[in-house]
Amino acid sequence: MHRTLFATMLALVSTMTVAGERIVVPDPLSPEQRADIERRLNDWPDLARYASDNAALAPPAKGEKRVVFMGDSITDGWGRPDGEFFPGHAYVNRGISGQTTPQMLLRFRPDVVALKASVVVILAGTNDIAGNTGPESLSTIENNLTSMAELARANGIRVVLASLLPVHDASNPEQSKQRPPETIRALNAWTRDYARAHRLVYLDYYAATVDAQGSLRRELSDDGLHPNAAGYAVMMPLAQAAIDKALASGR
Numbered sequence: 090m091h092r093t094l095f096a097t098m099l100a101l102v103s104t105m106t107v108a109g110e111r112i113v114v115p116d117p118l119s120p121e122q123r124a125d126i127e128r129r130l131n132d133w134p135d136l137a138r139y140a141s142d143n144a145a146l147a148p149p150a151k152g153e154k155r156v157v158f159m160g161d162s163i164t165d166g167w168g169r170p171d172g173e174f175f176p177g178h179a180y181v182n183r184g185i186s187g188q189t190t191p192q193m194l195l196r197f198r199p200d201v202v203a204l205k206a207s208v209v210v211i212l213a214g215t216n217d218i219a220g221n222t223g224p225e226s227l228s229t230i231e232n233n234l235t236s237m238a239e240l241a242r243a244n245g246i247r248v249v250l251a252s253l254l255p256v257h258d259a260s261n262p263e264q265s266k267q268r269p270p271e272t273i274r275a276l277n278a279w280t281r282d283y284a285r286a287h288r289l290v291y292l293d294y295y296a297a298t299v300d301a302q303g304s305l306r307r308e309l310s311d312d313g314l315h316p317n318a319a320g321y322a323v324m325m326p327l328a329q330a331a332i333d334k335a336l337a338s339g340r
Contacts, residue, residue: 090107097117097314100263112316121151133195133198134188134192134195134196135188135192137258138185139199140199142311143204146204154180154336155179155204155205155206156178156180156206157181157183157200157204157206157209157210158210158212159184159186159210160210160251161185161186161187161188162185162315163184163215163254163316164183164212165182165184165185166315168321169182175328181204183196183200185186187221187236188213188221189222189225190225190230190234191222191233192222193213194236194237194240197241201241202244206241206246207246207247207336208246208332209237209241209249210252210328210332211234211237211248211250211251211332212251213230213233213234213237214230214234214276214280215253215254215268215273215314217229217230218230218253218267218268218269220267226244227272227275229278230276231279231283234250234280235283238283247335247338248289248290249289249291249331249335250280250289251280251291251292251294251328252291252293252294252295253273253277253295254298254314254316255270255303255305256273256304256313257300257304257306257313259307260310261313273295287333288338290335290338294324297324309323
């Protein structure tokens with residue numbers, strides 16, 4: 090999800106200059122590439138992405154239990170651009186394509202806590218495994234997920250931790266190389282055990298979307314990574330049941 094762009098950014102580091110407090114990327118790049126790279130270098134967690142939306146979002150109405158979804162492109166693309174995100178519910182989507190857990194942790198306060206969420210649904214880690222923002226150990230991913238969960242609970246927000254989905258290689262033979270199935274399973278096992286140990290809600294997308302060979306069911310994704318409409322149709326009731334459980338738990 091942005092590995093090529095990240096590699097390009099790293100290659101440019103030695104030639105960058107600083108203008109005031111902003112990093113300026115040298116040519117030759119297209120204006121669009123240059124602007125995108127400068128934006129990412131100057132706002133690595135992409136705090137600007139939802140800044141205006143957050144400012145415009147009214148506080149929860151009396152009795153409203155606001156639900157915020159924190160994640161990467163699998164969350165970001167849910168219901169966009171032409172669909173609807175959880176019809177009948179005013180749930181807040183704060184996914185950003187390509188992001189990793191350290192980026193999400195940096196924006197967790199403005200994009201979740203400051204919105205007065207009652208529940209946060211966290212789906213994160215697949216891009217960490219793929220190395221989108223550099224190599225990461227499983228323990229680093231786990232620590233970032235732990236920090237998000239602790240930050241939520243410290244602010245009275247109930248936590249739903251979602252498992253990663255499997256991947257398939259039917260459309261892209263590199264998917265399982267970038268995101269090894271055994272690593273996905275290991276992170277999911279940790280997430281399940283952490284949720285149980287801390288009495289959080291574990292949302293198991295993996296079990297509902299995996300086939301007999303341990304791959305993402307082909308009919309649920311066109312590219313082997315992102316759910317299609319059929320994939321989101323499987324995920325939606327699972328997410329809603331997890332939200333309902335979190336709200337009922339009082340934690």
